[in-house]
Amino acid sequence: MIDLVQLRREPDVVKAALARRGVATDVMDAVIAMDVAHRELLQDAERLRAEVKFLSRLVGEARRDKDTDTATELTEKSRVLGDEERVATEAMERVGAALRNELLMIPNLPAPDVPEGLDENDNVEIRRWWPGMEEGAPFPTFAEHQKVPHWDIGLALGILDLEAGARIAGSMFPLYRGAGSRLVRSLSAFSLDRQSDAYEEIHPPTFALTATMMSTGHLPKSSDDMYGVERDGLWAIPTAEVPLTSMHAGEILDEARLPIRLTAETACFRRESGAAGRDTRGVLRVHEFDKVELFAYCTPEQSQEAFDDILARAESLLRDLGLTYRLLLLCTGDMGTSAARTIDLEVFSPGVDRWLEVSSVSWFGDYQARRAQVRYRTGEGTALVHTVNGSALGWARVWAALLETYRRADGSVALPGVLAPYMGAQNVITATTS
């Protein structure tokens, strides 16, 4: 949620920033008008309330003094005012609720350095990395045996069974088997182990309440992208960001505790409604995938460092896996609702000949913390924390990129050495390994 106080103080700044994301100025003017109306009604209601409280105290005193006449008279007066107060409060709450609903739909202000743009085509590539780059090696060219899509490799090696997945849960629910399954598990273990020096490992619930989904900004705006269990008022989490952001909801943290760094591996569920065709073959786009998330609650001063650290950790995983990747600074049109700045990591996968998004590192400022009410004690008073998070990494596409990158001429796949401690003898996958 954006800062209403800031909107009052510098409406032009807020309007200009949001205009970059396509929020019309008259929408903001309407919000400002609602805010003004709300405060006026609030004053009316509170004034009446104060009078009722005052009269009630007098009634109590008159009763104590056995002055029944005065008590009766004051009671009647207070009752009339009470009726007025009820009406005034109702009017105030109606406008207040409308204002809140409006605010929940307004996205975060983009950071000044976020490029303007409509969609993913306007994202700005920051840099690329590939194995051997530092030693002067050119951008990799890929051999013919690497230009086989992972769904064919997976089928041939018996480690990916999309048909069985579809039989169980419908299309876009992949089923990994044998060494393929172990690879998913290995990647999570590999990443979690790498974060354990600075990030507390969390295993949160996979479902979250509607209120929890509101905090991160996934609701009310993106309910169509989410799986809901209506009967229980629960939603399947689309990312561990959801439970981690609400882990300290409603709390006032000690400044000395910040930054609080958390990591979690969870299943992530996404409807991906509207997605179909070439984007969705194999495991390029799936309804359920595993992901390790890095997360930090921090002070505004710490947020840049927290962001850089998460980005660096995500990158270091890709380097150690020997995958070619690039960084994109997302434009205003491609950023998520709650983000102020996002950098995506995309892996190049030769079999499908495409860049695949495997991580999204975002700084949210206090936007999520305002919704989740996560604060910290400063020298004088309290302030909202900043939240930062990023994937390290989403495994479905990394899984695909690994198979395609490391496929050998004989059809087997020799995974990078960093995975050997986790994969054991299956670090080289052949048709008979699984």
Add this chain to the structure above:
RNA sequence: GGAGGGAUGACAGAGCGGCCGAAUGUACCGGUCUUGAAAACCGGCGUGGGCUUGCCCACCGUGGGUUCAAAUCCCACUCCCUCCGCCA
């Protein structure tokens, strides 16, 4: 799933219709005393909102209701504890 008990400030814990935003203790912060520390003593010590910055309003698990007046009474829900049942 059944029966019972509970939810109050950082924590413990009183209050069970009328200056109660809330006693008291602990913790914490400041001061006195002390070479220093401890002890003792004195003072302070929740969050949010509004505006005329001094005041007003809200918050005692959540949401409704009763009343001139609700932490206190009534209803529903949530969570926690104990026992029984079921179950990885």
